[in-house]
Amino acid sequence: MQKRFLLEIYGGLLGIIILLGFGFANLPQENLRVSFLDVGQGDAILIQTPQQQRILVDAGPVGNILTPLGEELGFFEKKINLVIITHPDADHIAGFAEVLRRYEVENILLTGIVGESTWYQDLLQQIAQQKIHTIIADAKTDFDFGGGVIVDTLYPLENLAGKKVADTNATSITTRITFGKTSLLLTGDLDIAGEKDLLATGVNLSADVLKLGHHGSHTSNSEEWLAAVNPEIAVVSAGKDNQFGHPHADVIERLKGKKILSTMEIGNIDLVSDGNTWVNVN
Numbered sequence: 001m002q003k004r005f006l007l008e009i010y011g012g013l014l015g016i017i018i019l020l021g022f023g024f025a026n027l028p029q030e031n032l033r034v035s036f037l038d039v040g041q042g043d044a045i046l047i048q049t050p051q052q053q054r055i056l057v058d059a060g061p062v063g064n065i066l067t068p069l070g071e072e073l074g075f076f077e078k079k080i081n082l083v084i085i086t087h088p089d090a091d092h093i094a095g096f097a098e099v100l101r102r103y104e105v106e107n108i109l110l111t112g113i114v115g116e117s118t119w120y121q122d123l124l125q126q127i128a129q130q131k132i133h134t135i136i137a138d139a140k141t142d143f144d145f146g147g148g149v150i151v152d153t154l155y156p157l158e159n160l161a162g163k164k165v166a167d168t169n170a171t172s173i174t175t176r177i178t179f180g181k182t183s184l185l186l187t188g189d190l191d192i193a194g195e196k197d198l199l200a201t202g203v204n205l206s207a208d209v210l211k212l213g214h215h216g217s218h219t220s221n222s223e224e225w226l227a228a229v230n231p232e233i234a235v236v237s238a239g240k241d242n243q244f245g246h247p248h249a250d251v252i253e254r255l256k257g258k259k260i261l262s263t264m265e266i267g268n269i270d271l272v273s274d275g276n277t278w279v280n281v282n
């Protein structure tokens with residue numbers, strides 16, 4: 001058996017599909033494992049595919065990522081195939097410096113917006129120094145990880161590289177990940193205006209698992225949005241007793257009847273899909 005695809009880029013009607021998997025469609029499928037890492041007040045989500053590909057979406061604030069990441073990957077695993085930097089706020093990116101020092105990162109997906117924080121400047125410099133392959137996100141950029149795992153970039157709708165923005169949250173890379181009949185939606189800190197933009201496109205937003213936008217803040221997670229996504233499981237990634245009051249009580253009220261899992265109560269949250277259903281294996 002040989003490795004069939006590595007970063008072949010296809011331009012076509014479906015947009016750009018970047019194949020990071022090995023492409024053995026007929027191999028028996030195993031599980032997709034998603035871990036919402038306990039990084040305190042911030043986001044860091046690790047996805048491990050059936051074909052042993054690893055995706056890290058954000059890396060939390062400084063100093064918190066290596067322990068939970070090591071618990072999930074094991075001591076000897078050093079490769080991460082794709083890093084997604086949803087937006088350049090410290091509670092999502094400050095942990096990347098440690099990740100890039102400890103792990104071999106093959107590809108990075110980012111928006112390329114202009115950001116003046118030292119964390120972001122240093123991170124961009126580190127990426128350039130290590131010559132990591134970078135991909136600018138837009139709604140046409142999708143990844144096929146083989147074994148039936150597709151990472152579909154929904155937002156930003158357009159390439160934002162080089163743009164100065166007033167509110168970085170509003171540029172958050174939003175991805176819908178599907179495996180068999182199961183799906184997962186990750187929105188970074190996308191705000192209600194971004195949710196509206198996405199709703200207006202008519203794109204399929206439904207997902208069994210939703211990481212609540214902006215740590216469960218009421219500046220995200222509008223009623224219309226939650227109705228469109230209609231998750232079975234909502235995940236809050238936030239720190240205990242955080243100063244922002246995340247998650248907001250109104251958002252929790254909107255999710256009545258749904259299963260809500262929170263890193264501040266559980267620590268790392270591990271969800272496993274066999275392609276038909278999700279199981280919380282904590």
Ligand SMILES: [Zn+2]
Pocket residue numbers: 042043089091092188189214215
């Ligand atoms: Zn945040």
